[in-house]
Amino acid sequence: MSKPTAVIRRLAFILPFILLCAACVQLQPLAPSNQPHQPDQSQTNTTELTMELTLDLIAAAEQGDIETVQSLLAQGAAVDAANSRGVTPLIAAAYRNQLAVAKVLIDAGADVNVQDRTQQSAYLISTADGYLALLKLTLANGADVHSLDSYNGTGLIRAADRGHVEIIAELLQTDIDIDHVNRLGWTALLEAVILGDGGPRHTEVVRLLVDAGADINLADSNGVTPLDHARQRGYEAMVTILENH
Missing domain, CATH: 1.25.40.20 (Ankyrin repeat-containing domain)
Structure with a gap:
């Protein structure tokens, strides 16, 4: 037998084993990395x-x-x-x-x-x-102007309870809901009476609200009207305004 022929036969015999080993190497899964994921430093710096x-x-x-x-x-x-x-x-x-x-x-x-x-x-x-x-x-x-605070109240209610006459006058030029009821069951008119001090500023707030069409008969959750609250507190100027409307 010639040397080339012998070499060819040997290669034919061992070639399947070579191919099988190569396949095993390719299919071998990668060993899991023990290194934790490193965040993108440039992204961290940007944040x-x-x-x-x-x-x-x-x-x-x-x-x-x-x-x-x-x-x-x-x-x-x-x-x-x-x-x-x-x-x-x-x-x-x-x-x-x-x-x-x-x-x-x-x-x-x-x-x-x-x-x-x-x-x-x-x-x-x-x-x-x-x-x-x-x-x-x-x-x-x-x-x-329809946005609400944590008490479900409008800006008008917030201004009324603090006696901010100029704020009330400005807001009444918008389409704000004059009779909106907050989480406490109060309107701007009720807040002006209940949380007000009965003085000139809160009295003027009551007048502005009433003149703008606030519902004077809209009572609180206990059925007490703004007029009733004003009478209970002895706020005579407010009583007069509410009685005349």
Whole structure:
């Protein structure tokens, strides 16, 4: 037998074994890695930078620092980003009545209707705290007068219980629900009487509401009307207004 022929026969004999071994190697599963998954460092850095910009913007807005607010916005800080309490830069500015900063933020696209975790918005804060200029600013930029606070109350109810005459007058020029009932079972008129002090400001609030068509017969959950409450408290000026309508 020639040498080439012998070699060929040997190869023919061992070739199946070679192919079988190769297949086994290919099918062998990869050993599981004991190394924990490593997060993308660039993504982590970006997230940290974004949060840092957000917190800095909120702090600057609260302090009324217009230059810093503008600088942070130019660096890419998100105008409606919020902290862990849901407070946005605009809400932070509203709490401190930082009107100039609020204007800058709104011009940059801030949403006046965003609410934090306590259901406060720039608009609702202005109604409760008596910030008339801020209220007008939010109304001019799409404030939703039908938005509700944590007591299911409108801005009108919030202003009524605090005796904010100018806020009441401004809100009555909108299509706000004058007889909306909150979670306590009270309307703006009831709150002005029940939570008011019977003094000139709350009395004027009662007059404004009644003149605007508030239902004087809409009682609380116990069936007590605004007039009954006024009489019980000895608020004679309110009694006179309610009796004459």
